[in-house]
Amino acid sequence: MKEIIIAGVLTSMLATSPVWAASTETASSSVAASASLQKEVTDAQNIATQGMVAVRDIRLARVAIFQGQPEIAKKLTADAQKMLADDSTDWTRFEKTDHKARMIDDKYVIINAAIAVSENYIATPEKEAAIKKANARLAKGDKKGAMETLRETGIGIMENQELMPLNHTRHDVAEAQRMLNNGKYYEANLMLKNAEDAIVVESEVVVDR
Numbered sequence: 001m002k003e004i005i006i007a008g009v010l011t012s013m014l015a016t017s018p019v020w021a022a023s024t025e026t027a028s029s030s031v032a033a034s035a036s037l038q039k040e041v042t043d044a045q046n047i048a049t050q051g052m053v054a055v056r057d058i059r060l061a062r063v064a065i066f067q068g069q070p071e072i073a074k075k076l077t078a079d080a081q082k083m084l085a086d087d088s089t090d091w092t093r094f095e096k097t098d099h100k101a102r103m104i105d106d107k108y109v110i111i112n113a114a115i116a117v118s119e120n121y122i123a124t125p126e127k128e129a130a131i132k133k134a135n136a137r138l139a140k141g142d143k144k145g146a147m148e149t150l151r152e153t154g155i156g157i158m159e160n161q162e163l164m165p166l167n168h169t170r171h172d173v174a175e176a177q178r179m180l181n182n183g184k185y186y187e188a189n190l191m192l193k194n195a196e197d198a199i200v201v202e203s204e205v206v207v208d209r
Contacts, residue, residue, distance in 0.1 A: 051111030051164050054083040055199065058173065058192050065189045074180045077192070081173045084166070091166055103200055106165035111199075116158040127153050159204045169195045 061076035095107050134149040150157070172195035179188035 050083055050086070050089060051109060054080040054169070054173075055111060055164065055196070057083070058195055061176070062189050062192050062196075065185050070180065070185055073185070073188070074177070077173060077177045077180055077188070081170075081177050084170045084173060095166075096161070096163060103198065104165055104168055106168050108163040108200075109166055110161050111164045112162040114160045116160065161202050161204065163200050163202060165198050168198050172198075 057076040057080035061073045061080070064070070064073035064076060091109050092107065094109050096110055130149055130153045134146045134153075137146040137149060172191050176188040176191040176195070179185075179191060
């Protein structure tokens, strides 16, 4: 039951939060609203996946350098650079502008998120009724009402987000690619490390107990 609640919370957050998605006009029907919601969630997932794959390639490239496999490091770095420079991706739609973990002046995009629940679920008639009510509100897009209902059940929810400074990462990866091509492998490793270290983690209380 807890998993059902959290899935609904994530879907509602991704589709309705100004951090994750651009505002949309009120749908003319429940079918249209559902289709729009699903598209926003899919787009957000694609952005997160794209950013995560780039970071994965950065980390693997560093491993390849110290394993004496420069050609593999070059390919991984080139793949990361291509992923980050993809002009078909509107990164700004998923930029987080209200975060507190800012380290440098840049556009931060969310590349990963995890939900922590501070309650071991024990079924009671009252909680079952409250959860059913919360799910019904989530189904209608009523995020605020669902959050209030979950709060009444005594469930605390914390979201941890990984934020990537987009322009900073693009620059460092491009520089690392240039260094690798010039045989400066150790220097390229330091540049990739600089990109990796710039990623920050921010925690937000979604539902306070």
